[in-house]
Amino acid sequence: MAEQTIDVRRVAGSLGAEIFGVDLSRDLTNQTYDEIHEAFLDHQVLFIRDQNLTPPQQAAFARRFGPLNEYPFVKGLEDAPEIIEIVKEPDETINFGGVWHSDTTYLDNPPLGTALYALEVPAAGGDTMYANMYDAYDTLSDGMKHMLAPLTGVSSAALRRSGGRAKGIGKTSTMTPLNMDKAETITAEHPVIRTHPETGRKALYVNSAHTVCFKGMTEEESKPLIEYLCNHAVRPEFTCRFKWEIGTLAIWDNRCVQHFAINDYHGERRRMHRATIVGDRPH
Ligand code: SIN
Numbered sequence: 001m002a003e004q005t006i007d008v009r010r011v012a013g014s015l016g017a018e019i020f021g022v023d024l025s026r027d028l029t030n031q032t033y034d035e036i037h038e039a040f041l042d043h044q045v046l047f048i049r050d051q052n053l054t055p056p057q058q059a060a061f062a063r064r065f066g067p068l069n070e071y072p073f074v075k076g077l078e079d080a081p082e083i084i085e086i087v088k089e090p091d092e093t094i095n096f097g098g099v100w101h102s103d104t105t106y107l108d109n110p111p112l113g114t115a116l117y118a119l120e121v122p123a124a125g126g127d128t129m130y131a132n133m134y135d136a137y138d139t140l141s142d143g144m145k146h147m148l149a150p151l152t153g154v155s156s157a158a159l160r161r162s163g164g165r166a167k168g169i170g171k172t173s174t175m176t177p178l179n180m181d182k183a184e185t186i187t188a189e190h191p192v193i194r195t196h197p198e199t200g201r202k203a204l205y206v207n208s209a210h211t212v213c214f215k216g217m218t219e220e221e222s223k224p225l226i227e228y229l230c231n232h233a234v235r236p237e238f239t240c241r242f243k244w245e246i247g248t249l250a251i252w253d254n255r256c257v258q259h260f261a262i263n264d265y266h267g268e269r270r271r272m273h274r275a276t277i278v279g280d281r282p283h
Helices: 030-043 055-063 131-138 142-150 166-168 180-183 219-233
Strands: 005-008 019-020 046-050 085-086 113-120 128-132 152-158 189-190 193-195 201-204 213-215 238-242 251-254 257-260 268-278
Touching: 005 030, 005 219, 030 046, 030 251, 046 238, 055 085, 055 113, 055 251, 055 268, 085 201, 128 131, 131 219, 180 219, 189 193, 201 213, 201 219
Parallel strands: 019 046
Antiparallel strands: 005 019, 046 251, 085 268, 113 251, 113 268, 128 238, 128 257, 152 189, 152 213, 193 201
């Protein structure tokens, strides 16, 4: 194999790495893509600073990982319909994604990954946190792993405890809401423990934004265990926290990562472009 073209530097003990030496606006060689993909599988979330990307260029990079999804609840951009703009205006108080979650687990095929690109960021704050769901699974007791192994989680688009999608969109934000009346009906069932299709590792796949209950159990019966698992999943030692700069692109693996957009920058504007990559049906 030719000499490595990218430089990979870990940002925390559990997950996350910064990548240096790549210009994502260009067509990546297969070798560079393979190195990025390997780092993606090894570190679960990658941060690539100092990029200058149009929406079609961002979409082209994300498409190296697979075809792109259209997000069900926000209209995409004119020149790249698979990309949505995530905006919080200075006069808004609710943000998008301000709760621990893996993206759109209420879809039968939730996204493999998400590529998020920063266009405007507050002077301080607006960081995003990430948590490693392999570590969340690996650190459960054998008894808990055994109990969870046969369970199926039910995710609903209507739960969305973050409130951002339900209440914030269409108020002062430029995010154009779509299909909000359908949220109640969009649900999916997925294993509570999923096996990553590329690494073969097991990951906890329950999140507080979308997982409503376990299949065959009531919400009331399910709640204590869902809450326990969601709290366990985001123990500080399983996380990293990233401070954005304009021009940073992050790409994370939704199959083994949860994320949380911190809402601590009221009075300032934050604007991002987000593309999601089609995933397989979890098993
Ligand atoms: C998201 O949940 O996809 C948004 C994350 C962020 O804005 O940091």
